[in-house]
Amino acid sequence: MEFSSKLLEKAVNEMAQLPGIGKRTxxxxxxxxxxxxxxxxxxxxxxxxxxxEDIRFCSRCHNISDEExxxxxxxxxxxxxxxxxxxxxxxxxxxxxxxxxxxLYHVLGGKISPIDGVGPGQLNITSLVEKVKSGQVxxxxxxxSSTMEGDxxxxxxxxxxxxxxxxxxxxxRGIAIGDELEYADEITLxxxxxxxxxxxxxxxxx
Amino acid sequence: MEFSSKLLEKAVNEMAQLPGIGKRTxxxxxxxxxxxxxxxxxxxxxxxxxxxEDIRFCSRCHNISDEExxxxxxxxxxxxxxxxxxxxxxxxxxxxxxxxxxxLYHVLGGKISPIDGVGPGQLNITSLVEKVKSGQVxxxxxxxSSTMEGDxxxxxxxxxxxxxxxxxxxxxRGIAIGDELEYADEITLxxxxxxxxxxxxxxxxx
Numbered sequence: 001m002e003f004s005s006k007l008l009e010k011a012v013n014e015m016a017q018l019p020g021i022g023k024r025t026x027x028x029x030x031x032x033x034x035x036x037x038x039x040x041x042x043x044x045x046x047x048x049x050x051x052x053e054d055i056r057f058c059s060r061c062h063n064i065s066d067e068e069x070x071x072x073x074x075x076x077x078x079x080x081x082x083x084x085x086x087x088x089x090x091x092x093x094x095x096x097x098x099x100x101x102x103x104l105y106h107v108l109g110g111k112i113s114p115i116d117g118v119g120p121g122q123l124n125i126t127s128l129v130e131k132v133k134s135g136q137v138x139x140x141x142x143x144x145s146s147t148m149e150g151d152x153x154x155x156x157x158x159x160x161x162x163x164x165x166x167x168x169x170x171x172x173r174g175i176a177i178g179d180e181l182e183y184a185d186e187i188t189l190x191x192x193x194x195x196x197x198x199x200x201x202x203x204x205x206x
Numbered sequence: 207m208e209f210s211s212k213l214l215e216k217a218v219n220e221m222a223q224l225p226g227i228g229k230r231t232x233x234x235x236x237x238x239x240x241x242x243x244x245x246x247x248x249x250x251x252x253x254x255x256x257x258x259e260d261i262r263f264c265s266r267c268h269n270i271s272d273e274e275x276x277x278x279x280x281x282x283x284x285x286x287x288x289x290x291x292x293x294x295x296x297x298x299x300x301x302x303x304x305x306x307x308x309x310l311y312h313v314l315g316g317k318i319s320p321i322d323g324v325g326p327g328q329l330n331i332t333s334l335v336e337k338v339k340s341g342q343v344x345x346x347x348x349x350x351s352s353t354m355e356g357d358x359x360x361x362x363x364x365x366x367x368x369x370x371x372x373x374x375x376x377x378x379r380g381i382a383i384g385d386e387l388e389y390a391d392e393i394t395l396x397x398x399x400x401x402x403x404x405x406x407x408x409x410x411x412x
Contacts, residue, residue, distance in 0.1 A: 002299060002302060002303070004276055004278070004295065005261075005270045005272045006272055007261065007272060008257060011253040014253040014254075015250065015253075017250070018235050018250075020235075025226070027296065028225070028226075028296075029224050030254070031294065031295065031296070032224060033224075033254065033257075033258060034258065034270075038258055038259070040220075041254050041255060041257075042255065043220050044220040044223070044254065045250075045251035045255045046251075047213075047216045047217040048220070048247050048250065048251050049248065049251045050213055050216075051216070051217040051239075051240070053244070055211075055213065055240060063210055064214050064240075065210050066213060070210055089214075090233065090237070093209075093210075
């Protein structure tokens with residue numbers, strides 16, 4: 001791409017660093033900003049800079065938070081001894097949206113992935129293991145995505161906490177509500193028949 | 207969407223103002239920036255701010271440019287009396303990529319579109335009409351997209367310049383190279399048979 005302006009080229013190149021944004025899309029976004037009032041660009045730039053500069057993580061669960069302790073961890077009406085292990089803040093938001101989970105979270109900040117160069121040391125695993133060893137935790141729920149990386153991470157943590165008196169569970173895998181059985185993949189269908197639950201339980205929350 | 211941090215919420219909301227970026231995508235982009243070194247966010251923010259602050263437009267063709275007169279307008283080896291009328295810088299870049307056009311451009315900055323609240327006054331039309339009236343221009347080529355807005359804009363300009371001694375042309379519409387005739391829409395196919403060209407001309411640039 002040949003640009004008539006170095007300023008434009010620089011802005012497009014920086015925008016195109018974002019995941020899923022190619023050069024054409026970046027150009028479209030930058031040209032859009034040029035057509036809007038200056039304030040919009042200033043607000044965007046300031047919001048990004050402030051976030052990156054002042055970002056804080058809850059010292060207990062490592063979720064993004066503006067306070068030392070996040071709203072969820074400091075909510076005493078939640079079950080303090082149940083901890084759900086998730087990858088990032090999006091999973092916390094998704095689980096919170098269900099309105100059905102009343103325990104706390106532990107945000108790992110990623111999954112163990114040798115291909116992407118992410119080892120256990122870069123994740124918030126040590127603090128989770130310490131939390132369990134301190135005896136404060138009654139149940140750990142693994143809620144990582146069911147990929148090879150997710151399974152590896154689960155197992156890595158499992159090995160370090162299994163000798164403590166803690167219940168270790170994982171979220172249920174199965175056919176999604178509303179899905180047709182015939183279109184489900186074999187592994188999911190297989191798991192959902194193996195891990196079947198009493199019918200009374202199944203109709204409880206529907 | 208419920209956010210655990212006001213800073214995060216603000217950044218996501220600003221990012222989601224961009225066209226084609228929803229809240230989910232915005233969150234993904236912002237979380238990506240959080241995982242990258244601080245410098246990346248700073249470079250992006252600075253590039254956007256600088257562009258918006260220092261942006262200049264060529265005083266002749268209104269294309270984005272870092273100089274008073276852009277590279278194309280100041281290139282004396284180009285045909286100074288042929289002016290191609292386009293909507294924005296992307297069209298200039300696309301035409302320049304062909305390597306076949308050696309004249310100058312005139313960037314309107316949009317199309318007349320009452321629905322989007324864009325009237326002729328917001329576009330660079332007056333300077334184009336003056337350019338023609340001054341007698342410097344031998345040929346005007348309309349290269350706006352063939353939508354109702356494009357046609358309206360073409361016609362609006364045409365009415366103001368038609369009484370001058372200037373050739374007024376429009377880029378050829380027809381079946382794209384490589385396209386099958388049977389899948390072409392009727393209007394395009396109709397135009398391409400009406401506006402047929404001598405075969406010798408057709409094979410000249412292939």
